[in-house]
Amino acid sequence: MSRTTRSTAKRLTRLQTSSPAPIVSPTTTLETKLFATTSAFESYLSTNHSTNTTGLWLKIAKKNSPTPSITYDQALDTALCYGWIDGQRKSHDDSHFIQRFTPRRKGSLWSQRNVNKVAILIAAGRMQPAGQAEIDAAKEDGRWERAYSSSSNATVPEDFQKALDGNEAAGEFWMGLNRTKRYGFIQRLETAKRPETRRKRIEQFVELLATGKTV
Template sequence: MTKMHELPRVEVQSVAELRAWFEEHHTQQESIWLVTYKKNVPDKYVSIQEVLDEVLCFGWIDGRRMKLDDERTMQLLSPRKTQHWSQTYKDHVARLTAEGRMHEAGLKAVELAKATGLWDFMNDVDALIKPADLIEALEQHPPALQNYETFPDSAKRDMLRWLKLAKKPETRAKRIKEVAELAAQNKRASGTS
């Protein structure tokens, strides 16, 4: 397996270059570091949104983004495998489909996600629906429930996603306990432990 720092770097200076790269390489299985210029180099700048659009069009997924130097950033892009789809990404796909921009590879990724349940897997999280076990834990740690309700939707969504992605029941229980105990102190669980 290739280490992150050994992944190939692909530098683009326009959306057209990025789309051309995807046209030729979208079937590859190896992740890449996409190198793009920052806003301070306007003639070569490709926005995060433009990158995301092309990533979705070809059935890939965007990942970590970091500074490369004063003029450039790099972002991890990978072929989509078994990742769930957030409502934000589904909304982007709907727009890109309506605009006729989705590539066959991206449409196949959507079809596969729908067939496997990954398309709808996070619907409850995106709708900010609190699971019963979380409600119970919040109620056991006054004033956790009241505090939780005041958190921004984005923070609640992150915590709910963190709970949903727990692979083992004991991991989920530990995370729920952490969310409730921190909410009682009017603090948000980071979703990273």
């Protein structure tokens, strides 16, 4: 392995450790709660959104469960209104799974999905001061504009595509990747904070792809 390739591998290892997902604590350190309705979860967050700094595991009924509960989408909408965000999901039992919800960490990235969601929540008059404060902070420091796409609707950025077109080996390997593998590259480009960082990542990714490797 050449010195350049080793250097690129080290930089990409650092990139792989960077993720917008919340830090996950062991299940036993968090309370687990089930809310039958959206209003019940709203009531909980209205009282606890600022005092519960570690979050909770939300017990959510599976599709055919006989136990009623709030759905994941309903829970996420409610959480966004109070400045909280979803995290890791785990299996629980035959009828339920658990989803972690926590206060949004300072400086955490926004997904385009959630940017779209809060627009609907604001229009519906559901957004609360705590949730609006997180939106304002993201707009102030540029995170709002850097919201990343989901894997289902992510497209190849023009600057990255141009770089791929300029390297035959990288371009051919890229064409053979599935959507999940491609998203690994696209998400890292979308979350680059500075243009210089983005340019460097494009160079690194093209070099990596040319050798038949992925992030």
